[in-house]
Amino acid sequence: MIKFEGVTKRYPDGTVAVDDLNLEIPSGQITVLVGPSGCGKTTTLRMINRLIDTTSGTITIDGEDIRAKDPSDLRRGIGYVIQHAGLFPHRTIIDNIATVPYLLGWDKKKARATAMELMERVGLDTKMAKRYPFQLSGGQQQRVGVARALAADPPIMLMDEPFSAVDPIVRKSLQDEFLRLQSEVQKTIAFVTHDIDEAVKLGHRIAVFQVGGVLAQHATPDELLSHPAEGFVTEFLGGQKGLKRLRFNRELEATADDEPAPSTASGASDEVEAAER
Numbered sequence: 001m002i003k004f005e006g007v008t009k010r011y012p013d014g015t016v017a018v019d020d021l022n023l024e025i026p027s028g029q030i031t032v033l034v035g036p037s038g039c040g041k042t043t044t045l046r047m048i049n050r051l052i053d054t055t056s057g058t059i060t061i062d063g064e065d066i067r068a069k070d071p072s073d074l075r076r077g078i079g080y081v082i083q084h085a086g087l088f089p090h091r092t093i094i095d096n097i098a099t100v101p102y103l104l105g106w107d108k109k110k111a112r113a114t115a116m117e118l119m120e121r122v123g124l125d126t127k128m129a130k131r132y133p134f135q136l137s138g139g140q141q142q143r144v145g146v147a148r149a150l151a152a153d154p155p156i157m158l159m160d161e162p163f164s165a166v167d168p169i170v171r172k173s174l175q176d177e178f179l180r181l182q183s184e185v186q187k188t189i190a191f192v193t194h195d196i197d198e199a200v201k202l203g204h205r206i207a208v209f210q211v212g213g214v215l216a217q218h219a220t221p222d223e224l225l226s227h228p229a230e231g232f233v234t235e236f237l238g239g240q241k242g243l244k245r246l247r248f249n250r251e252l253e254a255t256a257d258d259e260p261a262p263s264t265a266s267g268a269s270d271e272v273e274a275a276e277r
């Protein structure tokens with residue numbers, strides 16, 4: 001488990017990006033950090049792998065203070081995926097994926113075999129192994145980014161808007177495959193997005209931040225949709241176009257096993273249409 005206790009980040013210019021954060025990110029699950037631009041999501045994520053230092057407070061991983069660890073050692077146990085993948089342009093796909101195993105001094109053959117296996121797991125044709133990033137689509141590059149973060153089998157993955165730069169159809173397939181992969185690998189994942197649809201789809205738990213780096217609510221998707229905290233969260237969710245539809249889909253999923261009644265379904269589509277009008 002990753003635990004934030006009273007964590008604040010104040011940048012040198014005085015900006016408080018994260019304000020007295022208390023948050024638990026449970027092991028083996030996906031915790032999504034969501035909120036409007038500038039609310040401190042990226043700062044929160046990058047404090048976990050110490051790309052950003054905290055101003056005050058404590059972050060522990062499985063009870064150990066991250067400041068007690070050498071940053072390089074710490075990062076070996078933490079995969080990091082960013083928007084636009086951030087691949088090395090002059091390295092082939094297979095060498096991009098094997099970056100961390102090479103750094104760890106793995107035998108080249110073993111590193112490459114692992115990279116090939118990972119290409120398959122993230123849904124990439126291994127024929128692309130010798131290509132360079134510019135020869136791949138945006139969605140394929142994101143898959144390489146995920147494979148690269150998984151290469152040394154870290155227990156933790158930090159994902160910063162990893163699927164935001166691709167079109168909605170590719171995005172949906174990346175999300176679906178990510179969920180399938182996570183059900184196999186069960187990493188501890190902190191996932192940043194500004195999109196509540198994505199948060200509800202992927203998160204076991206959702207942490208909603210408001211500008212000023214204040215945690216406004218931390219709940220399961222169902223709790224969040226059925227009982228959003230008054231004030232900021234209600235407004236934030238209400239401002240997101242698909243909220244009513246999301247709520248409705250959740251209700252439908254919950255009752256689907258009991259009675260997939262056609263009358264319910266038609267009432268539902270009325271509601272969706274009303275929500276979209």
Ligand SMILES: Nc1ncnc2c1ncn2[C@@H]1O[C@H](COP(=O)(O)OP(=O)(O)OP(=O)(O)O)[C@@H](O)[C@H]1O
Nearest residue numbers: 011013015017036037038039040041042043044194
């Ligand atoms: N190096 C920095 N120096 C000063 N202020 C910074 C720095 N980096 C970020 N900030 C500020 O800290 C606040 C939080 O930024 P952060 O990038 O964590 O937000 P975010 O929620 O990830 O935003 P976005 O969704 O737009 O990426 C913002 O007001 C931002 O301008």
